[in-house]
Amino acid sequence: MLNPHLVEIVARNFGLEPAQITPATNADTVPQWDSVGHLKLILDIEESFAVRFSSAEVGELTSVGGIQIALQRRAEG
Amino acid sequence: MKLAGSQMHSSVPLRMALLSSCTVQLFPELLKQELGAAGFDAEFWVAGFDQVRQQLLDPGSELFANRPDAVLLYLDGEDLFRDCLANPFAFDDAAKLNIVAARAAELRQLVSAARRHLPETAFLLNTIALPPLTPLTGLEYNSEYSLYDISYEYNRALSALARETHAVIVVDAAAVMAWVGYRQWHDSRLWYLARSRWSRAAMRELAVRYTAAFAAWCGPARKCIVLDLDHMLWGGIVGEDGAESLQLGEEGVGLAFVEFQQELLNLSRKGILLTICSKNNPDDALAVIRSHPSMRLREENFASIRINWADKATNLRSIAEELDLGLDSLVFIDDNPAERALVSQALPQVLVPAWPSDPAEYKFALLGLAMQAFPKLRLAEEDRSRAAMYRTQAARRTLEAQTCTLEDYYGALQMVARIGRADAFTVPRIAQLTQKTNQFNLTARRYTEAEIAALAVSSEALVLWLELADRFGPNGLVGVLIFRKESMALWRIDTFLLSCRVIGRTVERAFLSHACALLRSLGIARLVGEYRPTPRNGVAASQYASLGFSAVPQPVGRGDTTCWELDLTRQSVPAPEWIEIVPVAETVHA
Numbered sequence: 001m002l003n004p005h006l007v008e009i010v011a012r013n014f015g016l017e018p019a020q021i022t023p024a025t026n027a028d029t030v031p032q033w034d035s036v037g038h039l040k041l042i043l044d045i046e047e048s049f050a051v052r053f054s055s056a057e058v059g060e061l062t063s064v065g066g067i068q069i070a071l072q073r074r075a076e077g
Numbered sequence: 078m079k080l081a082g083s084q085m086h087s088s089v090p091l092r093m094a095l096l097s098s099c100t101v102q103l104f105p106e107l108l109k110q111e112l113g114a115a116g117f118d119a120e121f122w123v124a125g126f127d128q129v130r131q132q133l134l135d136p137g138s139e140l141f142a143n144r145p146d147a148v149l150l151y152l153d154g155e156d157l158f159r160d161c162l163a164n165p166f167a168f169d170d171a172a173k174l175n176i177v178a179a180r181a182a183e184l185r186q187l188v189s190a191a192r193r194h195l196p197e198t199a200f201l202l203n204t205i206a207l208p209p210l211t212p213l214t215g216l217e218y219n220s221e222y223s224l225y226d227i228s229y230e231y232n233r234a235l236s237a238l239a240r241e242t243h244a245v246i247v248v249d250a251a252a253v254m255a256w257v258g259y260r261q262w263h264d265s266r267l268w269y270l271a272r273s274r275w276s277r278a279a280m281r282e283l284a285v286r287y288t289a290a291f292a293a294w295c296g297p298a299r300k301c302i303v304l305d306l307d308h309m310l311w312g313g314i315v316g317e318d319g320a321e322s323l324q325l326g327e328e329g330v331g332l333a334f335v336e337f338q339q340e341l342l343n344l345s346r347k348g349i350l351l352t353i354c355s356k357n358n359p360d361d362a363l364a365v366i367r368s369h370p371s372m373r374l375r376e377e378n379f380a381s382i383r384i385n386w387a388d389k390a391t392n393l394r395s396i397a398e399e400l401d402l403g404l405d406s407l408v409f410i411d412d413n414p415a416e417r418a419l420v421s422q423a424l425p426q427v428l429v430p431a432w433p434s435d436p437a438e439y440k441f442a443l444l445g446l447a448m449q450a451f452p453k454l455r456l457a458e459e460d461r462s463r464a465a466m467y468r469t470q471a472a473r474r475t476l477e478a479q480t481c482t483l484e485d486y487y488g489a490l491q492m493v494a495r496i497g498r499a500d501a502f503t504v505p506r507i508a509q510l511t512q513k514t515n516q517f518n519l520t521a522r523r524y525t526e527a528e529i530a531a532l533a534v535s536s537e538a539l540v541l542w543l544e545l546a547d548r549f550g551p552n553g554l555v556g557v558l559i560f561r562k563e564s565m566a567l568w569r570i571d572t573f574l575l576s577c578r579v580i581g582r583t584v585e586r587a588f589l590s591h592a593c594a595l596l597r598s599l600g601i602a603r604l605v606g607e608y609r610p611t612p613r614n615g616v617a618a619s620q621y622a623s624l625g626f627s628a629v630p631q632p633v634g635r636g637d638t639t640c641w642e643l644d645l646t647r648q649s650v651p652a653p654e655w656i657e658i659v660p661v662a663e664t665v666h667a
C-alpha cells in the first residue's frame with residue numbers, strides 16, 4: 001500500500017486526486033511532472049520525510065512506486 | 078521569521094520578471110508566498126536559461142513586452158567569475174580587476190539599456206560572494222593569489238550603481254549566503270542536475286530579502302514599535318523584584334537586554350518610532366527608565382508612553398491616535414503570548430510577530446523583524462529626527478490649546494535646568510553634542526571625548542553642562558558651555574551650544590545667567606564670546622546681542638567671526654523666571 005503522506009504530496013504537487021495515484025504513476029504519464037516539477041516534488045518529499053536522496057536517486061526516482069521503495073529502504077536502513 | 082498576525086487590507090498586483098545566470102525556476106513559488114504575506118499578488122515571467130543579455134538588449138524582447146513592475150536580475154558570482162574560479166592561478170591582480178570592471182560595466186550597460194524600455198520598473202540586483210573553500214584557501218591573504226577582492230570590487234561597483242540610480246535596488250545576497258551558511262546555501266545535487274545555484278533553504282531566505290527590498294521600494298509599511306517593559310527591556314519584574322534586582326547590564330543575560338535596547342535605539346535612528354505599552358506602576362517603571370545606569374533607552378527615546386493597568390488594545394489605540402498613525406503602522410512586541418493573542422484579535426491591523434521566550438534571542442529576532450516590517454533602502458534626514466519631531470508635536474498640540482502668550486507657554490512647560498561641571502559621566506555626551514550640534518552652536522568647535530576630559534580637569538578651562546526637564550519629562554543633557562582662560566580677569570566662551578530639541582525655550586539665557594554668576598564668584602571680570610557663522614548656525618547669529626553683550630572690534634583675519642563682550646563687574650544676564658535652575662555639585666572627575 002502506498003504511504004498516504006507520499007500520495008498527498010504527489011497529489012498536491014501535480015494537482016491530482018489522491019485516488020488517481022498508484023505506484024505506477026510516473027513522470028511519463030503525468031504532464032505536470034516535468035523536470036522542474038520533479039525537483040520540487042523531490043525537495044518536498046525530502047523535507048516531509050527528513051531524508052536526503054543522492055544525485056543518482058534524484059535522477060531515477062521518477063515514479064511513485066520507486067519513491068516509495070527508496071523511502072522504505074531509508075526507514076529500514 | 079514569519080510575521081504572524083500580519084493582515085493587509087488588500088493585495089497589490091505585481092508583475093515580476095526573473096532573469097538569471099542560472100536556473101531559478103524553483104524560486105517563483107517561494108517568492109510568491111513571501112510577497113503574498115507582504116501584500117503583493119505576484120505574477121511571474123521567467124526568462125529562459127541564460128537569456129539575460131538577449132532579453133535586456135533586444136528592443137523586441139518578451140521581457141519588454143511583458144512590462145514588469147520589477148525585474149529580478151540574479152547574477153551569481155560563480156557564474157560571473159567562472160573563469161577566475163576555474164583557474165585562479167591564471168590571473169594576476171590587474172587581469173582579475175579588469176575582468177571585474179568589465180562585468181560591472183556590462184551590468185551597468187544592461188540595466189541602462191533596459192531602463193530605456195522600462196522607465197517605471199524597479200531593478201533588483203544582487204551582491205555576490207564566492208565559495209568560502211577554493212584552491213586558494215591558505216594562499217589567500219598570505220600571498221599574491223586571491224579571489225576575495227573579486228566580490229569586494231564587484232559589490233562596490235553595484236553599490237555605486239544603486240546610489241546613482243533610484244530604480245536600482247541591491248539585495249545583499251552575499252549576506253544571505255553568510256547568514257544561511259554556504260553548505261546550506263549550495264545544494265550540489267541541484268547544481269549538477271538543474272544548474273540551480275541555490276538550495277531550497279537559500280531560496281526561502283532570499284525570498285524574504287527580495288520581498289523586503291521590493292516592499293521598501295514601494296514605501297514604508299510600518300512606522301512604530303510598541304514595546305512591553307518587564308522581561309522585554311529588562312529581565313525580571315520591576316514591581317516585584319525592585320529596580321536594583323533587574324537583569325540589565327554587563328552581567329550574564331543582562332547584556333542581552335542591553336544589546337536589545339541598543340538595537341532598538343539604532344532602529345529609532347532609522348526613523349522608526351519607539352513607544353511603550355506596559356502594565357506597571359508608572360512610578361516604578363519610569364524610575365528605571367530615567368535612572369537605571371544600564372538603560373540604553375531613556376524617556377526621550379520614546380515617542381509615546383503608556384504605563385498603566387488598562388488593557389493593551391485600548392492603549393495601542395490611544396498611542397496611534399496621539400501619534401496620528403493608523404493602527405496598521407504599529408508593530409506590537411510583547412513576551413507574553415496572551416497579550417499578543419489579545420492584541421492580534423482585537424486589532425487585526427496591528428502586526429504582532431511571534432516572539433522568542435529566551436531573551437538571548439531578542440536581538441536577532443528584532444533585526445529580522447525590522448528587515449521585514451520596516452524595510453528601508455535610503456535614509457532621509459527626516460527619518461533621523463522623526464522621534465523628536467513626533468514628541469514635540471504631541472507636546473505642542475496639548476500646550477497650544479492651553480496657552481495664549483509665549484510667557485504662558487514657557488511657564489506651562491515647567492522647565493527645570495540642572496547645571497553642573499563636566500565629570501566622567503557627562504564627558505561622552507558633551508563630546509557627542511560638540512560633534513553633532515549644528516544649529517544652536519555659536520562656534521561649532523568639535524571635540525573628542527579625550528579632549529573634553531582634558532578640558533574638564535584643566536584649571537584654564539571650565540566645562541559646564543545643562544540638563545533640561547519639563548512637564549513632559551527629561552530632555553536629557555542638552556546644553557554645553559566651555560570657557561577658557563585668557564588672563565586672570567578675562568575668560569573666553571569657547572563653546573556655547575544647545576541641542577535642537579530645546580531651541581526657542583530661553584534655555585540659553587538661563588544657562589549663561591548661571592554661568593556668569595559662577596565666573597563672577599571666581600573673580601573674573603570680563604567675558605568674551607564669539608560667533609563663528611556656519612551654513613547651519615544662523616539661528617544663533619544675534620545671540621550675544623540679545624543676551625546683553627556689546628560688539629567688540631574684529632581682530633584682523635578672523636573671517637566672518639564676530640566678537641562680543643560682557644563686563645561681569647557691572648552687567649549680568651537676567652535669568653528667565655520660568656526656568657528653575659538647580660546647580661549640581663561635582664561628582665567623580667573625568
